[in-house]
Amino acid sequence: MVRLLDRGRRSLLRGIFSRTTVIILLLVLQLYVIAATYIWFVNYRLHIQIFGGIIASISVLYLFNSRMDSTAKLTWMLFVIPFPILGGLFLLYTKIDWGYNGMKRQIKDNITKTIPYLHQNSNVLTELKTSHSTAYNLANYLSFGDNHFPVYKNSQATYFPSGEEKFAELKKQLRQAKQYIFLEYFIIDEGIMWGEILSILEQKVAEGVEVRVMYDGMIEMTTLSFDYSKRLKKLGIEAKAFAPLSPFLSTYYNYRDHRKIVVIDGEVAFTGGINLADEYINEIERFGHWKDTGIMIKGQAVDTFTILFLQMWGAIEDTTEVKKYLGNHEEKLTTDGFILPYADSPLDDDKVGENVYIDILNQARDYVHIMSPYLILDSEMAHALQFAAERGVDVKLIMPGIPDKVVPYYLAKTYYKPLIESGVQIFEYTPGFVHAKVFVADDTKATVGTINLDYRSLYHHFECAAYLYHSSEIAKIERDFQRTLDQCQQVTKQSLKELSLSAKAVGTIVKTIAPLL
Incomplete structure (x- = not known):
């Protein structure tokens, strides 16, 4: 006692x-x-x-x-x-941006330094322009100004319809690393998933592989200790917290690193919605069954993810020797389409993530199918969704049936009625929570990444994704959407009327400050 x-x-x-x-x-x-x-x-x-x-x-x-x-x-x-x-x-x-300007300057300087390493193959761009004008226009936009995101052909994509499948392949690829492993995640939480990965990383360090781990500094308040980077360094792993919390009020708390990136030897990369925590692979239950997605890229398109990681690592430590981390890409991969990895940053006024989504909606002829955990729309995004549906495009949106955050869940419902009236069909995933960030359209294009349909993702976070065009994996993404749809219940005007008065009140009131959430 x-x-x-x-x-x-x-x-x-x-x-x-x-x-x-x-x-x-x-x-x-x-x-x-x-x-x-x-x-x-x-x-x-x-x-x-x-x-x-x-x-x-x-x-x-x-x-x-x-x-x-x-x-x-x-x-x-x-x-x-x-x-x-x-x-x-x-x-x-x-x-x-008091308290954040120094970091902004550092990241912008890193972007300037690393842009020359992202080379656009002129033959690929010419092929895209000749045969696929609308995709060429999007590629042109993604190489405009400070973006510089090339479109690639000598690359392959593999789509994962669950965190469990991505986790299995990630472990396999990590074990094959020979030179280096880069990991950049919004959330890392100690448990089965991170424990198994950390064990592999320790083994790789013992073999002489360089390992770097970066996570968002906000999670030091929730899942990791403040000295966690030091603990990893004792294991031989270079570790950094992006924008860690400090005792001073600063706007930099608003800008979080929401990206999920793995790069292995410059030859393999992963991204998607899946963080390194047990709920993402359903080892623990949080908000019912957790539905998430990911994608693996091999070949030349990995270069973009390598550069993206080094740009963010350089916000904390100067980026040097970029060239040695780029893959050789001597092996010519069999490819059946185009891959265009891209990123979004709150450091400029260019809403890259939202513009890609809007382009998909505006160019769609038959359908656009979407999965997103949140729905906090600005006027442009709301108009694009409604206009696509009003043009006769089959617009379907899958949202969570069980929310992780009640207030954003009620806020999302305030957008449902005008969308439904325009012909957008909205469904809720009855087994649990949808954390996937997926757009797929017309059997020809899709994007899989970290970008939610809310202000935080579209305006305030560092984000990334992979855009696929005429890739065989697009059919796999659409099949996954249809399987998920089978487990959903459609939202109707009647079901919206049946919402509790408190839910309607919370959503209506909070909507007045939606851009600040």
Whole structure:
């Protein structure tokens, strides 16, 4: 009994004096100082009213002339007009990216350095232009400005309809690594999945293979300890947390690394929705059965994923010796289509992920079938979905039947009615949670990656995906969609009416701040 009490006391003390507790307390203190300053200003009402009017006018002028989505502009108006000083200063605070500018400069510098290593084969581009004009136009866009994402032919894709299948192949490929292994994930959680992978990585380090692991710094508050990168380094694994939490208020908390990338020897790459945690392979049950997807790329298209990893690694540590990590690609792979890996970044005003989705919808003739865990749409994305359906395109959307987050789930339902009225068919996966991010259209094109249909993915996160055109794997993706559809229940206007009053109220209220979620 005494031992149990002593152990409990030690656990309590560790919790009180942990880094997490200190960070939370310091953040609360800063919020208190901001609130107290605002209250102090309120005592000088006349001066404040004049100052507030000036701030509100400047903020409104800025919003009207910015490239921000119209829905986001309206959301900011709801803050700025009733609370001109607090809302205006908060807008200024978010736009100057205080605490994040150094990282932005570093990443942009890394992108500039690495772009020359992404070579576009002119013959591939010519073939695309001659035979497939619409796909060529998209490829042209993805090589415009700072994007520089080549389209490849000497490459192969393999689609995985579940986390379990991807996990089995990932272990197989990791065991075959000879030179290096790069892993970049939003979430890593200790358990069966990560335990087996970590065991393989330790073995590979012993064989002389270079291993790098990068994970988003936000998970240090949830699944990993603050010293986890040091623990991995003791095993010989280079490890970094992207944008780790600190005790200072900063806009960089808003920009998370949501990518899931594995690169092995520059010859094999993986991406998709699957993180390194046991729910993704249904070893534990969270929100029912977990439906997710992934894709493996072999050949020249792997170069893009290699560069993407090095660009993000360079946000923490200078990227050097890029060339030695690119694959030789001497083996000519049998390919039956085009592969175009691409990424999205919050560092610019170009919504690459959303533009690819909209292009698929706008170019579709027969069908567009979609799987997404969340639905928080801006006006452009909502219009593209509705316009495609109104043109007679079969637009089907599979959403979770059991949500992982209740508020976004109710918020998503506020978009259902206008979509259904335009002819979009919406289904919910009754066995559990859908975490897949898939678009497939007309048996000719598909994209599989990390990009959700919500503001966070489309505006604030670092994301990635692989676009397939005339690949045999597209038929496999569509078959998986149809199998998943068989386990779904269609959402109707009547079922929306039957939602509880509280669910409707939460969705309606939260929709006013949807771009900030």
